[in-house]
Structures are given as C-alpha cells and as structure tokens.
C-alpha cells in the first residue's frame with residue numbers, strides 16, 4: 082500500500098498493536114515545561130514508578146518566566162514556586178533542564194529545533210498544544226495531556242489511535258509582503274477552527290517547499306488552531322541544512338547516514354489522504370484577525386464579514402468591532418512580536434528591515450520578545466537591537482511573555498494588541514485585552530503607524 086509521510090514515521094514507531102484498537106507508539110523525545118509537568122511527576126512519585134528514560138527528556142522554563150531582570154529572584158510567588166518545582170523534579174530524576182538564565186533557555190518550541198534536538202522522522206511530545214511546531218522537520222510531534230506526560234515518563238510510549246490523514250497543498254508564488262504567518266492565517270480563515278479534527282495534516286506544494294525552516298515552523302505551529310492533532314512537512318535540503326552542525330544533531334558520517342534515511346521521508350506519489358484541500362498562493366494576502374478565534378481572519382484590506390449568529394456577534398462585541406467594518410486606520414496601542422509562532426531570528430529580521438530608520442508611533446507600546454537566548458544573542462550580533470531601540474521598541478528577555486500572560490507581560494483591559502502569537506481568545510493576553518493576530522511585518526508596521534495600515538502600499 083502507498084504510504085503518506087505520516088504513515089512512514091508512525092509505522093516505524095509502533096511497538097505493539099491491539100487488533101482493531103489503539104497502538105503503542107514509541108516516543109523519541111519528550112519535552113517538558115513548568116506548567117504541565119508537576120502533576121505528572123507527582124503521580125509517578127506517588128505510585129513509586131521511576132522515570133524510564135530520563136535522557137530522552139529535555140526541560141525548559143518558559144511560560145512563567147519574567148522577561149525583564151531575569152538575573153533577579155522572581156517576584157511572583159506562583160511563578161517562582163513553579164520554577165523551583167521544575168528544578169527539583171529535574172535534578173531528582175536526572176533530567177536535563179535549561180532553566181532561567183541557562184544559555185539554552187527559551188520557549189520549548191523554539192529551543193528544541195535550534196539545538197538540533199528536533200530531527201526528521203522522530204516522534205516528539207510535550208504537554209503543550211503547540212508541539213505541532215516540530216512537524217516542520219517531518220517529525221510526528223503533538224501536544225499531550227498531563228496523564229499522558231506521566232505515561233511517557235513511565236514507559237517512553239503512548240497508547241494512541243492513529244489519526245486520519247489530511248493534505249493541504251498550496252501552489253504558486255506568494256505576493257510581496259505575504260509571510261508564512263499569512264499563509265496559515267489564510268488557511269484557517271478558509272477552513273475554520275475544527276476542519277482538522279481527528280486529522281494529522283501534511284502541508285505540501287511549492288509554497289512550503291520554498292519556505293525557510295522558520296516559516297515552516299510558523300505554519301506547523303498553528304496547524305492545531307484548525308483543530309488538527311498536528312501538522313508536518315516533508316524534510317528536504319532546507320531541512321538538512323538547518324539541522325546540520327546544531328549542538329545535538331548527528332555529526333560527520335552519522336549525519337550523512339541520517340540524511341539518507343531522511344530522504345525517504347515523503348508521501349508516496351499515489352498515497353491517498355482521507356481529506357485534501359488545495360489553495361492558490363496568489364489568492365493569499367497579508368492577514369489579520371478581527372474576532373476571538375484564529376479562524377476569524379481577513380485580508381487586511383477586506384471588511385469584517387456579515388454573519389448572523391450569536392457567537393459571531395458575541396465575539397465582535399468583545400472586540401468592539403462592527404460587521405462590515407474595515408480595520409484599516411484602527412488605532413492600536415500595543416504591539417507584541419514574540420511567541421513560539423513568530424519569535425525566531427527571521428521574524429525579527431523582517432520586523433527590523435521594516436522599522437529601520439523609522440520611529441514607533443507615540444501611542445504604541447511595542448514589546449519584542451525573542452523565543453530564546455540564542456535568538457536574543459543573534460539579534461545583538463546582527464545589530465538589530467540598535468534598530469529596535471533607536472525606533473523606541475522595547476526588547477525584552479526570552480519567554481512566552483504576552484502570548485498568554487502567565488507572567489507580568491499583560492495587555493491592559495480594553496486595549497487592542499496586534500500580536501504575532503497564535504491565539505486571540507478572550508482574555509488570552511490579559512483580562513479584557515483584545516488580540517489581533519498578524520505577521521511580524523504587519524505588527525512592525527502597526528507599531529510605526531500607531532494604527533492598522535495596508536502594508537502592501539508601504540513596501541519598497
């Protein structure tokens with residue numbers, strides 16, 4: 082039978098199958114962070130079960146970490162306790178921890194790829210929905226619940242039912258100013274937030290083949306916002322080049338042998354998918370969301386659609402928008418460039434290129450939060466920090482930050498924030514805060530103008 086990329090990786094990891102039932106899947110890498118690991122550690126301790134393979138687990142602190150004065154003790158008690166707990170749990174169980182201040186610290190989905198921990202053909206899990214990010218490498222990567230975190234701790238395996246397959250192809254050339262974030266926001270706006278339910282997605286076609294690894298990560302990161310278990314992209318030369326020479330990547334002849342294996346990781350030409358969608362790259366434009374789920378997105382120059390249903394109206398009421406209204410010229414006071422969707426070096430390069438020589442608008446509070454220390458260092462090495470500071474932007478220290486406001490980085494009640502993160506749920510960035518999801522380019526332009534503009538008219 083012809084196999085999909087997903088089938089190939091999945092089948093290689095099946096340890097055992099229950100006839101007509103679920104399968105036991107081996108997990109190569111288990112990532113953990115401070116929010117979803119404590120209960121799992123407690124459960125194992127209570128049942129006196131040791132951690133089976135601690136060397137396959139990597140821990141980082143990201144959700145609760147402050148983004149200023151990281152060298153000082155954490156003021157917030159809950160956050161401090163959570164980080165202390167993670168440190169204790171990791172040292173007790175011999176788990177590698179990249180805690181606050183460590184050179185490898187950062188958002189879990191940013192650090193694993195940049196350290197070469199994420200590699201094609203692996204199975205990876207984390208108690209975090211955006212684990213789908215790692216699918217950009219042709220990896221089966223997905224978020225798990227806390228009881229499953231305990232399952233993986235105890236056995237390095239998971240009991241799973243194989244999901245259905247979906248392929249989303251986008252072919253053609255993207256127009257100027259259209260970034261990977263726009264591609265994924267466009268797809269979700271077309272298909273809705275539950276189109277992916279029960280499926281694992283493969284993204285295929287020219288647009289993804291021509292995309293950088295950072296861009297592919299942005300797309301796979303948001304695949305779960307369509308309700309899918311995860312998303313993946315077949316590895317190719319772009320992938321091998323990215324992985325090569327990273328800290329934990331195989332070296333020399335081992336790397337060459339791995340590449341030979343990775344070259345087999347693509348869907349067979351005649352592989353059949355349960356669901357298929359196709360889009361034309363030329364239909365995609367810079368996007369922005371106007372509502373309270375990531376599917377409520379429009380081309381930045383379009384008007385808010387006119388839908389007559391209660392949840393749509395409730396969502397617009399929360400956002401303070403009207404049906405049929407254009408968002409162009411809406412005054413915005415907050416801009417956040419960060420999160421595991423868009424906090425990699427390319428995102429900051431795009432922003433810096435636009436901002437260079439310009440000044441942030443007076444009404445704007447602009448927070449730039451790198452996804453990791455490595456990204457933060459690169460920003461400095463490339464001199465982007467000077468562009469940002471000169472323009473009045475605030476460059477903070479790495480972490481999840483205002484993406485979900487579990488630390489002090491909260492958008493005040495009632496304020497609009499153009500954000501490069503992945504979720505615009507009610508109160509996501511702070512109680513009563515109103516989030517508009519967009520690309521780093523649109524976010525940078527909003528910060529310079531103090532309002533939403535048609536970015537395509539402002540590109541050289």
Ligand SMILES: CC(C)[C@H](C(=O)O)[C@@H](O)C(=O)O
Pocket residue numbers: 116117144208209210211224485
């Ligand atoms: C805290 C964590 C469990 C959560 C997730 O699973 O995604 C967070 O990362 C988020 O983005 O909402």
Ligand code: SF4
Pocket residue numbers: 143144188190209211420421422480481484485502503
């Ligand atoms: S950056 Fe946001 S989406 Fe990503 S892991 Fe952190 S809280 Fe979740």
